[in-house]
Amino acid sequence: MKEDNRIYDIAGIGIGPFNLGLAALCAPLSELQTIFLDAKPEFNWHEGMLLPGSTLQVSYLADLVTLADPCSPYTYLNFLRQHGRLLQFGIHESNVITRREYNRYCRWVCSRLSNLRFNWKVTMVCYEAARQCYTITGSNPQTGAIQKVVARHVVIGVGTQPSVPGFAMPLLGDRILHSSQYLSHRAMIQHSKQVTVVGSGQSAAEIFYDLLQTGREGDQQLAWMTRSARFYAMEHTKLSFEMATPAYIDHFYRLPEHQKTAILQRQDSLYRGINYELINAVYDHLYDRMTEGNVMPATLMTNVALREIRPAGGNWLLRFYQEEQDAWFEQHSRHVILATGYKTTQPSFLEPLHNRICYDTAGNFKITRRYAIDPDHTLFVQNAEMHTHGFTAPELGLGPYRNAVIINTILGRDHYPVDGPTVFQQFSAPQRPNSDGAA
Structure with a gap:
């Protein structure tokens, strides 16, 4: 030892x-x-x-x-x-x-x-x-x-740690993988005839865009599926950036526990969205291929939740649920990339x-x-x-x-300076003064 x-x-x-x-x-x-x-x-x-x-x-x-x-x-x-x-x-x-x-x-x-x-x-x-x-x-x-x-x-x-749906855990390998393993399988996936990317965040967008540029030209069927309501961009405004400060941390920390959970669910676009330039680059690439008459078969769908994966003749059968329509549908894929985040x-x-x-x-x-x-x-x-x-x-x-x-x-002392109130907006309600005028 x-x-x-x-x-x-x-x-x-x-x-x-x-x-x-x-x-x-x-x-x-x-x-x-x-x-x-x-x-x-x-x-x-x-x-x-x-x-x-x-x-x-x-x-x-x-x-x-x-x-x-x-x-x-x-x-x-x-x-x-x-x-x-x-x-x-x-x-x-x-x-x-x-x-x-x-x-x-x-x-x-x-x-x-x-x-x-x-x-x-x-x-x-x-x-x-x-x-x-x-x-x-x-x-x-x-x-x-x-x-x-x-x-x-x-x-x-x-x-x-990578977050993977429970039904997919036993199937993880060379052809069903979390996005964190993408680069080590990239060469194989680039030559795949059917690839499905599941997820709505930056990692899903980067992988989808990478395959648009480098995948099999002409006959690769590429799908980008997400249960999110849209392919949304990360907020990129200065007043939104003020929420990434100690002042907002102070405000959030003081909130009741049940409030915090609900608030985080409404803040996806502050930390889970896609880079604005990348979303536009995806669209522009698809548009350019269309104008050249060389359209790569690509499917992009929102409001669809992946609920099941099972083997099907050498490929995978993916079962999705369209939440707005209350409808189920299936599609086949050779490779599945789960850009389903981390926990x-x-x-x-x-x-x-x-x-x-x-x-x-x-x-x-x-x-x-x-x-x-x-x-x-x-x-x-x-x-x-x-x-x-x-x-x-x-x-x-x-x-x-x-x-x-x-x-x-x-x-036990402030060696490094810590930022104080560095925002223009106020996150918490003003404190009500006591009867003697003190807050």
Whole structure:
């Protein structure tokens, strides 16, 4: 067994963009000893969806650190400077970057940090009351060697897991797959005669557009099906952007629990919509093929819910329900791509901490405003707080803010500035004054 005898101030579990940003913001703080653990051999962000030309839906300023510390050596602009591309980026005049570029930037940050440990799969976290510390046990996926570290605070950033309908789970493989696996199957799917993409978000749109451009020309039957009422664009207005701020998080956090669920259901276009330019690009591509007399058979349908998949003569028979018409119909497909989103799950390695973690009536983490799931503020979560803090939980641009809050909480002082009221609109009703005039 390999055991690190140090007691770290922070141990991060999972090295995705959020915990990587936390590691970068912790790096210059000499008073914090930190370590970040991940089961993968190296950093790769949504590698199954790193399609050529696909872009982030946020500004390049929403990198790992800029919105908390623009002077950090780990900014995207410094990445460009170090690679001799800063001037060209200025000439390029684009506010967004590709996913592949973002992944390259994150891997560059990884190469400059000494507090990251890959090939470190966490299997159990226990609390030691005597030392007031957490013991984190794990193993090396390649060698099987058992490893342990001890830390006073733990930040859980394991990300979300692909969400797949229950009836499709037993069928997953080379020809029925979640969108997160698309790139590794792309070559085969491009040559398929029948492909059905299920879902309404950005991933579904990117895959459908990719196949429009690269699939079998002339005889590929391509379908894009969604239960959503329309193929809707993500809201792209400045007053809507104000909702991706700490001010709106404060408002949402104070709302009753039953209100939050209903509100989130009405906010799809704030975080699940499709990039406006991409929706238009899909239409323009279909239009251009039509004008050239070379129409690719393509079916686009909304208000249709996939309810069943079963084998049918070497293909798959898909059974859909048209919700507005209360009607059922079927279609065949050789390949099915389920762009059905992601879900938050509670990691099994936290089971020994059940008595320390706070839960709400639905069994979800009861998360404090400062992102802790225990009353002592020693256990924190990243991107697991949509039900408490709102739709901004997966927002890359809010990562530096959340990390600043976590670091400041652990330090007991405000090392990183945290944005105050930075919006023009008011989200909550004015407080009524008491009889003596005080609010």
